[in-house]
Amino acid sequence: MAPDDFWSSLVSRMPRRLSYEALYEGFRWELPRSYNIGVDVCDRHARDPGRLALIHDRGDGTDEKWTFRELKLASDRFANALRGLGVGRGDRVAILLSQTPRLPVAHVAAYKLGAVPVPLFALFGEDALRYRLSDSGARVIVTDEEHFEVAAALREELEDLEHVVLTGGGRAGALSFDDLLRDASPVFRPVETGPDDPAIIIYTSGTTGPPKGALHGHRILLGHLPGVSLPHDLAPRRGDLFWTPADWAWIGGLFDVLFPALHWGLPVLSCRMRRFDPEGAFDLMERWGVRNVFLPPTALKMMRAVRSPRSRWRLELETLACGGEPLGEESLAWAREELGLPINEFYGQTECNLVLSNCSAIMPIKPGSMGRPVPGHRVSVIDAEGRELPPGEVGEVAVLRPDPVMMLGYWNNERATEAKFAGDWLRTGDLATRDGEGYFRFVGRDDDVITSSGYRIGPAEIEETLVKHPRVLMAAAVGRPDPMRGEVVKAFVVLKDGEGDEALAGELKELVRRRLGAHEYPREVEFVPELPLTATGKIRRNVLRAREKEGRP
Numbered sequence: 001m002a003p004d005d006f007w008s009s010l011v012s013r014m015p016r017r018l019s020y021e022a023l024y025e026g027f028r029w030e031l032p033r034s035y036n037i038g039v040d041v042c043d044r045h046a047r048d049p050g051r052l053a054l055i056h057d058r059g060d061g062t063d064e065k066w067t068f069r070e071l072k073l074a075s076d077r078f079a080n081a082l083r084g085l086g087v088g089r090g091d092r093v094a095i096l097l098s099q100t101p102r103l104p105v106a107h108v109a110a111y112k113l114g115a116v117p118v119p120l121f122a123l124f125g126e127d128a129l130r131y132r133l134s135d136s137g138a139r140v141i142v143t144d145e146e147h148f149e150v151a152a153a154l155r156e157e158l159e160d161l162e163h164v165v166l167t168g169g170g171r172a173g174a175l176s177f178d179d180l181l182r183d184a185s186p187v188f189r190p191v192e193t194g195p196d197d198p199a200i201i202i203y204t205s206g207t208t209g210p211p212k213g214a215l216h217g218h219r220i221l222l223g224h225l226p227g228v229s230l231p232h233d234l235a236p237r238r239g240d241l242f243w244t245p246a247d248w249a250w251i252g253g254l255f256d257v258l259f260p261a262l263h264w265g266l267p268v269l270s271c272r273m274r275r276f277d278p279e280g281a282f283d284l285m286e287r288w289g290v291r292n293v294f295l296p297p298t299a300l301k302m303m304r305a306v307r308s309p310r311s312r313w314r315l316e317l318e319t320l321a322c323g324g325e326p327l328g329e330e331s332l333a334w335a336r337e338e339l340g341l342p343i344n345e346f347y348g349q350t351e352c353n354l355v356l357s358n359c360s361a362i363m364p365i366k367p368g369s370m371g372r373p374v375p376g377h378r379v380s381v382i383d384a385e386g387r388e389l390p391p392g393e394v395g396e397v398a399v400l401r402p403d404p405v406m407m408l409g410y411w412n413n414e415r416a417t418e419a420k421f422a423g424d425w426l427r428t429g430d431l432a433t434r435d436g437e438g439y440f441r442f443v444g445r446d447d448d449v450i451t452s453s454g455y456r457i458g459p460a461e462i463e464e465t466l467v468k469h470p471r472v473l474m475a476a477a478v479g480r481p482d483p484m485r486g487e488v489v490k491a492f493v494v495l496k497d498g499e500g501d502e503a504l505a506g507e508l509k510e511l512v513r514r515r516l517g518a519h520e521y522p523r524e525v526e527f528v529p530e531l532p533l534t535a536t537g538k539i540r541r542n543v544l545r546a547r548e549k550e551g552r553p
Helices: 005-013 020-026 037-041 068-084 102-113 126-136 145-157 177-183 219-229 251-263 278-288 297-304 329-339 414-419 459-466 502-516 541-550
Strands: 052-057 063-067 092-096 116-119 140-143 163-166 198-203 213-217 268-270 292-294 319-323 344-349 352-357 369-373 379-382 395-400 425-434 440-445 450-452 455-457 472-482 486-495 524-527
Touching: 005 020, 020 369, 037 102, 037 219, 037 251, 052 068, 052 278, 063 068, 068 102, 068 177, 092 102, 092 126, 102 116, 102 251, 116 126, 126 145, 126 213, 140 145, 145 163, 163 177, 198 251, 213 219, 219 251, 219 352, 251 268, 251 292, 251 319, 251 352, 278 297, 297 319, 297 329, 297 472, 319 329, 344 369, 344 425, 352 395, 379 425, 440 459, 450 472, 450 486, 459 472, 459 486, 459 502, 472 541, 486 502, 502 524
Parallel strands: 052 268, 092 116, 092 140, 116 198, 140 163, 292 319, 319 344, 486 524
Antiparallel strands: 052 063, 198 213, 344 352, 352 369, 369 440, 379 395, 395 425, 425 440, 450 455, 472 486
């Protein structure tokens, strides 16, 4: 039996007219005693010599395609090469690559070896890389020519970092990825691992303090399957082709797209975009016939600025998933009108991902909602003492353990792990409300809430209202210190075109006042060319708050 039979067989047994309630109540986890991500996403599909795994669009009119058999051969060779460098079970292997077939080769090899990959974002600066490499104690870094200099310098500085493996060429002081593959044996027997054995360390964005390494077990992939299936309207289906512009260093790129698709034996499209190009994204999806796409909110908002996509591109999109920041009614309406598709929003975080989702195939989509709990996950809204709150009350989103998509803990940080829990509830730090049907609506991060004249105001609803204005592309709302009210709402606004003025600021204030109320409208509107974002595209409201507290322009 394939490791996902507990999900796919349940769906197949359901009546023709599926209901969310029946799917949620009928689901039970059935994790195997022995399980390895690398074997799962690669080896079990390699018997078919022509089964396509990866399509890499180089962006210059050329491409390369990899079958599962080729992925197996390369990952077996690289696992042997890593073993020859002294890497063993539990050792950390840093992977600093963009969307390229060499990245899954390195990941799969490390999993089969029992090692622990540490994915690193290609746009990280030297300090960010130093912190993560030092904290994880990585012994090897696999990277490309673009990052060779910084990787080589850090190897000299960091005691644990022994080897730099370089793709795309050879340099003095580095080992060649291609040479290692060529010289290594193609015969490799994967290490036996269980669902709870350490598999990967993914660092958080570090928006509210130093980044923490979320250590996950091999079960993380199986835990993601229902949460990936739902926003893609009960994937997989024959002919599906997945793509995301999200970097494969993040949990969204790796476990919302890459590894679930490979687990299902489906191909994944990759293409490195140094800067996200919305028209280029439409070109790419048309060229390859992409059917399933995960778009981070920032990418989706940029694509909204492209005129008449439905008439300019012949798209084959079947499903459109989005998660990370609330979208609001405007984005949903745009997708229906311009793409002919609903957007299935979902919710999760690095520590416990894809636990809430919409699924237009089996339940109505409520604008502004993150969806309902994914089958297999117990999600609720709790108060400061860890007690569940009734529908309608604002509290913290929490997930009950045990849960296979939940981290094993923070790497080398037991105190932070303990602080993450209230009893058996994992606290997300995100505030939300839950309605009587179980739909969750995001209010804001617990430290993003604005307290003004005794009111607790979440920024999400204000931001959703501001982007309803036809000239607004993006918006962020924060609290500005005020001697009378404690805080007042200030909005930072990015326009689609042109410059803002007092008249437009007045329109925006009135828009919020009229739709949300006088206590929530922004007393000040500042027009800015861009907003500070995390590497995953989330608004860094803490940067804007700090600027206001310090009185900096």
